[in-house]
Amino acid sequence: MAEQKQFVGQAEFAKGLEGVIACESTMGYVDGKEGKLIYRGYDIFELAEHSTFEETSYLLLFGKLPSQSELDDFKQKLVQQRAVPKEVINALKIVAKTAHPMASLRTGVSVLGAMDKNAEDESIENYTSIGISLIAKMATIAGAITRFRKGKKPVDPDPKLDHTANFLYMMNGQKPDDYTARVMDVSLILHADHGMNASTFSSMVVASSMSDMYSAITAGIASLKGSLHGGANEQVMHMLDEIGSVDKVDAWVDDAIATKKKLMGFGHRVYKAYDPRATILGEYSQKITEAHGRKDLYDMAKRMEDKVIAAYGERGIFPNVDFYSGTIYSAFGIETALFTPIFAVSRISGWAGRVIEYVTENRLFRPRAVYTGEMEAKYVPMAQR
């Protein structure tokens, strides 16, 4: 009985499984103290400088940088997989005009899985090929949602464009210039994986019952939707919109500090140093907001960063990845409600890679709860209640 008894009564445990080890992984590593992030051994600064989202996705899925022919082959597969079945478009037509864009994305991927006759094949080859297909199709679905929200028809993918340029094209209906496409590509690289974050963990937990890749990714989207996770970059933008202009930043931050208002886009459960992704995005934000005539957004954010670090930097409160991404997407003319779907268009590579890694040596996730309720209640017939 002793081994069971630990699950009754009250116990010490880590709320939110903080610090609890759930698995081993070779996917990536976050060193929160040093402010370091690596994917498959490669520092995020190197990948942001030299790699592309396509190459980084290959790296995350297969554990190594591709040769030229491997990359060509991978990119060709992505192009071939961009189109989604008409049933997915029809389902999006039903929901996407009015629904939360992440509820639409969740629905689109769920329908995609429902239409795939190979969804139940549990081989790692099939998980991998669905993973590649979803990296391609997540962008198409997010693009279609963007269009339906504007009351427009989806834009067909253009096979001549690379993944990210095509994604921007499917959202905006216009082909982006090279620098704009590159900045978005870097943002997708930076968001692709991040240790055992809540959406990745959600995907893995669902996958561990040997459900299927679509079910796992649907759960990842469902989790990323939350205000404590992917929704955070949207809240940064709402905060900047509320502040309004750079000259109002100081007073707003002083008031937020005095009234202990939550500062969106600052602090992270893992990072106690500067989030390396914020360093990179901050630099790009400065250049790209200027190029798109929205330097005001960067100026507000930068002023806010300086004020907050002066107040809280010693306590390990720094901007996180969500702080600058929104200024960039806004400069591109993208509606704030679409920021989290863009996050998903990137994070799919990490979700797929970690799901494949986990199910290869799968073990069902089934923790315990400590039972703190009554043990021997007697059923009372209705007449005596």
Next chain:
Amino acid sequence: MAEQKQFVGQAEFAKGLEGVIACESTMGYVDGKEGKLIYRGYDIFELAEHSTFEETSYLLLFGKLPSQSELDDFKQKLVQQRAVPKEVINALKIVAKTAHPMASLRTGVSVLGAMDKNAEDESIENYTSIGISLIAKMATIAGAITRFRKGKKPVDPDPKLDHTANFLYMMNGQKPDDYTARVMDVSLILHADHGMNASTFSSMVVASSMSDMYSAITAGIASLKGSLHGGANEQVMHMLDEIGSVDKVDAWVDDAIATKKKLMGFGHRVYKAYDPRATILGEYSQKITEAHGRKDLYDMAKRMEDKVIAAYGERGIFPNVDFYSGTIYSAFGIETALFTPIFAVSRISGWAGRVIEYVTENRLFRPRAVYTGEMEAKYVPMAQR
């Protein structure tokens, strides 16, 4: 650095978080050694004997047995909430004829969430009211899926019928007799909650990012779909179909033991004694299969149980809840592929109750992975690979 270092290299940890405590709960308790299951303090044998699925759902959501007026009010709410928006039916029309029924159910609930303008309200009152709505609507969606698979139109709910009788009516198009409805009701009671099982945990993990109730339940369905979880009762039925008749059971089991074939519906990670749910369902199976002229199913299962317990009982291998449920549903003429959706129609009460309990004192689930990959890979330009 020391506190970070534990996340690099190799570490001892519990695979699948087995035995790890994820939270406290007053929802229910599984004593695997004693073969005991309680909901909110009430023994499952008492609930199966005296309660109804509606009353048990109230108990799970609100932590106490309802008074007559509370139960009347709750039942009335369930009746009022049965109808689903036409958009949900339209989406099911797209997928349900051919898709895995759990992929259809996952899609139906996702669309339901996409259409609910109150989905983002984070109040506990709203979580509760969506929970009640989903208890009602899960049955309607599962009923519609059943009908679409047969190429028929969904059956409108009948407000004069109780929840479970109406559910059978929406699946079969015929009103069940009282005993049939009661046996199904008991089965729904028995499947409604079971500690921190994988689908419940999936729902809670997704809810913990403060996504929304529909996202959480979509993830629960996605997880329950897996062959290691809800799919197990379908596999029991396939196994019985494969055996074919009671006289072939002995040879089949002997062969399975000799070749170490997996015996579906036996053993459980938590129960090392007889699963109380299997005790109750076994008794009902005997009676109801006879009433529906399918005693052959019970006879095969019972013979198999005796053989397997003789061989493995000492090692704690007994029938689990999945072993007899399928014989009952088959006797009702329900297609094997619908068994897991029926499980979901019941488990929604546990999912909703535990999600509400968790988000009331929410903490984002974010465990760690131990990084076992390379630490300092140097990016090699393409030309040099």
